[in-house]
Amino acid sequence: MPDNRKMNLKFASRAVHAGERPAPRDFVPIATPIYASSSFVYDDLDQMDAALGGAEGVFVYSRYGNPTVEAMESAVAALEEQDSALGLGSGMAAVNLALLACAKSGTRIVASRDPYGASVKLLDAIYRTLGVETEFVDIRDLEALELALSHGEVRAVIAESISNPLLRVTDIAAVAERAHSVGARLIVDNTFATPVLLRPGTLGADYVVHSTTKYLGGHGDVTSGVVAASSERRAELNDLNKATGGVVSPFDAWLVLRGIKTLPLRMERQCRSAAIVADWLFHHPKLEWVYYPGLQGHESHDSAKSQFPSGLYGGMISFEIRDGNREKVFRFLRALEMIAPATTLGDVYTLVLYPVMSSHRALTPEQRAQVGIGEGLVRLSIGIEDPVDIISDLERALDAI
Ligand SMILES: Cc1ncc(COP(=O)(O)O)c(C=O)c1O
Numbered sequence: 391m392p393d394n395r396k397m398n399l400k401f402a403s404r405a406v407h408a409g410e411r412p413a414p415r416d417f418v419p420i421a422t423p424i425y426a427s428s429s430f431v432y433d434d435l436d437q438m439d440a441a442l443g444g445a446e447g448v449f450v451y452s453r454y455g456n457p458t459v460e461a462m463e464s465a466v467a468a469l470e471e472q473d474s475a476l477g478l479g480s481g482m483a484a485v486n487l488a489l490l491a492c493a494k495s496g497t498r499i500v501a502s503r504d505p506y507g508a509s510v511k512l513l514d515a516i517y518r519t520l521g522v523e524t525e526f527v528d529i530r531d532l533e534a535l536e537l538a539l540s541h542g543e544v545r546a547v548i549a550e551s552i553s554n555p556l557l558r559v560t561d562i563a564a565v566a567e568r569a570h571s572v573g574a575r576l577i578v579d580n581t582f583a584t585p586v587l588l589r590p591g592t593l594g595a596d597y598v599v600h601s602t603t604k605y606l607g608g609h610g611d612v613t614s615g616v617v618a619a620s621s622e623r624r625a626e627l628n629d630l631n632k633a634t635g636g637v638v639s640p641f642d643a644w645l646v647l648r649g650i651k652t653l654p655l656r657m658e659r660q661c662r663s664a665a666i667v668a669d670w671l672f673h674h675p676k677l678e679w680v681y682y683p684g685l686q687g688h689e690s691h692d693s694a695k696s697q698f699p700s701g702l703y704g705g706m707i708s709f710e711i712r713d714g715n716r717e718k719v720f721r722f723l724r725a726l727e728m729i730a731p732a733t734t735l736g737d738v739y740t741l742v743l744y745p746v747m748s749s750h751r752a753l754t755p756e757q758r759a760q761v762g763i764g765e766g767l768v769r770l771s772i773g774i775e776d777p778v779d780i781i782s783d784l785e786r787a788l789d790a791i
Contacts, residue, residue: 396408411431421648422457422458422461422644422647423457423458424458424640424641424644425449425452425456425457425458425640426640426641427452427456427640428451428452429450429451429452430448430449430450430451438450452637452640453631453632453635453637454628454632455628456637456640456643457640458640458641458643458644458647459477459637459638459640459643461643461644461647462477462602462616462638462643462644462646462647462650463475463476463477463616463643465646465647465650466600466602466606466616466618466646466650467618469585469589469650469653470580470585470589470590470591470598470618471585471589471591471592472591472598472618472619472620473619473620473621473624474618474619474620474621474624475616475617475618475619475624476616476617476619476624476627476628476631477602477614477615477616477637477638477643477646478614478615478616478617478631478636478637478638479613479614479615479636479637479638479639479642480601480603480613480614480615480636481506481579481581481599481600481601481602481603481604481614481615482508482509482512482601482615483615483636484599484600484601484615484616484617485506485508485509485512485548485577485579485599485615486512486636487617487627487630487631487634487636488546488548488577488597488599488617488619488627489512489513489517489546489548489577490630490634491575491597491623491626491627491630492545492546492574492575492577493517493520493522493545493546494522494545495520495521495522496521496522496543497522497542497543497544497545498522498523498524498525498541498542498543498544498545499513499517499522499523499524499525499544499545499546499547499548500524500525500527500535500538500539500544500546500547500548500569500574501513501524501525501526501527501547501548501549502526502527502528502529502548502549502550502553502560503526503527503528503529503760503761504553504554504556504558504761504762504763505548505549505550505553505554505579506550506554506579506749507749507750507751507752507753508752509548509579510526510752510753510757511752513548523542525538529547529549529560529565530558530560530561530689530690530693532561532564532565532568535547535565535568536568539568539569539571539572539574540572544569544572544573544574545573545574545575546569546574546575546576546577547565547568547569547574547575547576547577548576548577548578548579549562549565549576549577549578549579550578550579550580550581550582551578551579551580551582551583551587551588551590552582552583552587552683552694552704552706553582554581554582554706554749554769555681555706555708555743555745555749555750555763555767555769556681556708556761556762556763557582557681557682557683557688557690557704557706557707557708558689558690559683559690559693559694559697560578560693561693561697562576562578562588562590562593562594562595562697563593563594565594566593566594566595566596567594570594575596575597576590576594576595576596576597577595577596577597577599578590578595578597578598578599579599579600579601580598580599580600581599581600581601581604581605581736582604582605582704582706582735582736583698583704584600584605584606584653584657584736586653586654586657586658586661586700586702587657587661587697587698587700587702587703587704588697588698591618591619593697596619596620596623597617597618597619597623598617598618598619599615599616599617600615600616600617600618601614601615602614602615602616602646602649603615603734603736604734604735604736604737605653605656605657605705605735605736606646606649606650606653606736607645607646607649607736608649608652608653608656608736608737608738609645609649609737609738610732610734610737610738610739611645612642612645612646612649613642614638614642614643614645614646615638616638616646656738656774657702657705658702659774660705660772660773660774661684661700661702661703661704661705662702662777663705663772663773663774663775663777663780664682664684664703664704664705664706664707664770664772665682665684665703666777666781667707667770667772667777667780667781667784668680668682668684668685668707669685670781670784671707671709671784672685672687674788675712676711676712676788676791677709677710677711677712677788678709678710678711678712678713678714678766679709679710680707680708680709680710681707681708681709681710682703682704682706682707682708683698683703683704684702684703684704705736705771705772706735706769706770706771706772707769707770707772708745708767708768708769708770709767709768709770710764710766710767710768711766711767711768711791712766713766714764714765714766714767714768715765715766716744716746716747716765718766718791719744719746719765719766719768720744721790721791722768722787722788722790722791723742723744723768723787724790725786725787725789725790725791726742726783726784726786726787727783727786728740728775728779728780728783729741729742729770729780729783729784729787730742731743731744733748733749734771735769735771736771737771737773738773738774739773739775740770740771740772740773740775740780740783741770741771741773742768742769742770742771743768743769743770743771744767744768744769745758745763745767745769746758746763746765746767749769750763770784
């Protein structure tokens with residue numbers, strides 16, 4: 391049916407305007423639409439003025455807020471049991487924005503000793519040049535943490551709930567208490583654990599960060615991030631982001647929103663399969679050590695047990711090949727048939743990564759050795775395939791070395 395409001399326009403103008411901006415109608419789509427719109431128009435300029443002034447629930451420009459992105463943010467906030475969340479263009483944009491909200495030149499940040507490689511680079515190579523010093527500590531050692539917090543003005547403590555790649559588990563409540571006692575805010579990267587295992591905000595974290603590229607998206611088809619926080623902190627973050635512009639596209643936010651619907655199902659399957667695979671790997675003679683928080687011998691098993699009420703221990707496993715080196719690891723990787731080497735995790739596919747080549751490539755060999763990342767370390771992200779197939783692929787590849 392022709393759009394009668396536009397029929398008085400010339401052909402070229404009709405091509406531009408016909409069909410656009412239909413009047414609102416009385417229906418609610420079952421799935422949230424993708425609002426692929428950079429800006430939003432109003433019949434009334436007073437309404438637009440109020441929207442630009444930050445009125446609740448209205449949109450004016452997608453760098454300031456977008457309905458699809460807001461739907462994804464609400465979903466993350468609901469899962470993390472936080473008031474609100476802010477969607478961003480990547481996990482690193484989320485880590486950076488939370489840090490930026492806390493850091494001031496001449497102050498300090500305390501970080502866990504073994505975070506994701508890019509977080510080390512951000513703190514060590516970028517924030518340092520801006521006059522913000524970072525001290526990296528073993529965050530499980532509360533005395534070392536207290537010592538690091540005892541000098542200078544520490545504005546933020548940052549840690550991963552489950553660390554990458556050695557899967558050490560942070561005692562969130564204990565770290566939050568220490569951070570708050572000196573007025574610092576706690577940022578927790580909950581990418582590996584997901585809110586299925588742990589909700590750091592309920593244990594005292596001030597900002598919960600995710601690379602939604604990983605488990606929340608879950609299908610290897612999106613790059614994005616999110617920070618969940620109180621409404622007050624979210625407003626502060628959004629204000630910063632209006633100026634720094636690390637937004638997520640509505641389409642990517644929509645993919646994350648869709649991914650979240652199956653997060654509990656995927657995560658349960660991935661964790662159960664990971665427990666089976668970790669147990670199998672643990673008994674393999676060609677492996678020096680297996681890192682999985684669900685294994686009794688893992689250094690963080692007790693902490694994981696007390697903090698993960700679901701009885702699930704995550705879908706990530708790392709293992710050290712006996713007398714491993716780059717050549718041996720490459721032989722293992724080349725022999726895999728179903729499991730794909732990829733620089734990501736948390737997808738429906740089982741993925742494998744060599745941290746020395748990938749996530750921790752930016753670190754010097756000395757820095758890697760300091761945190762316990764050996765030349766023979768391999769990281770596995772368990773997918774939703776049948777664990778029998780995952781194990782036979784691993785068996786074939788381990789036979790080849
Ligand atoms: C724990 C953790 N945090 C943050 C990031 C960064 O996320 P993104 O790649 O979406 O920027 C990653 C990426 O692997 C990660 O593993």
